[in-house]
Amino acid sequence: MNIDEQTTNQPLNGDLLPSEEKRKEGPYALCECHQSIPCNPCVTSCPTGAVSLDNINDTPDIDFDKCVGCSQCVSACPGLACFVIDETYSDDSALITLPYEFLPLPEEGETVEGLDRKGDFVSEVTVQNVEDAGENEKTRVITIIVPQEAVHRIRNIEIREEHHG
Numbered sequence: 321m322n323i324d325e326q327t328t329n330q331p332l333n334g335d336l337l338p339s340e341e342k343r344k345e346g347p348y349a350l351c352e353c354h355q356s357i358p359c360n361p362c363v364t365s366c367p368t369g370a371v372s373l374d375n376i377n378d379t380p381d382i383d384f385d386k387c388v389g390c391s392q393c394v395s396a397c398p399g400l401a402c403f404v405i406d407e408t409y410s411d412d413s414a415l416i417t418l419p420y421e422f423l424p425l426p427e428e429g430e431t432v433e434g435l436d437r438k439g440d441f442v443s444e445v446t447v448q449n450v451e452d453a454g455e456n457e458k459t460r461v462i463t464i465i466v467p468q469e470a471v472h473r474i475r476n477i478e479i480r481e482e483h484h485g
């Protein structure tokens with residue numbers, strides 16, 4: 321699968337994922353960036369040097385051995401293209417940490433709709449954590465609990481209107 325196909329509903333294939341071993345160890349980042357534009361906050365925000373670009377117009381590479389799943393890149397990426405995946409949460413559920421720039425914010429414990437890369441509904445998901453924006457009002461980082469089988473399909477959420485109507 322090439323980088324453009326990441327924008328479809330298809331799960332990512334092995335080329336873009338860490339090894340099976342790393343996926344079983346804990347959280348890891350994916351930067352699903354498919355535009356060759358001069359941009360590098362994913363690189364500069366990473367405290368472990370896990371993200372690299374051959375030149376600033378390239379799409380990023382992640383060294384999964386260095387990634388500690390801290391989510392700094394999720395908040396820093398202006399393209400909202402970085403996510404942290406944790407497939408070790410439980411036997412049937414995984415965590416996705418994603419950027420979120422809409423209001424209202426979901427509440428922790430709330431059930432929301434998990435959407436795929438096209439915005440189509442995949443599954444109901446539960447909001448586990450809504451990170452504080454801090455002084456800089458940076459992009460919010462939200463962690464959701466998703467079914468294991470949907471961990472590489474869900475990349476966004478939508479809040480149900482009746483919860484905030």
Ligand code: SF4
Nearest residue numbers: 366387388390391393
């Ligand atoms: S999750 Fe943290 S360690 Fe991993 S690539 Fe992003 S900023 Fe770097």
Ligand code: SF4
Nearest residue numbers: 353359361362397399
């Ligand atoms: S910060 Fe985001 S948009 Fe910019 S190069 Fe990195 S992944 Fe792509």
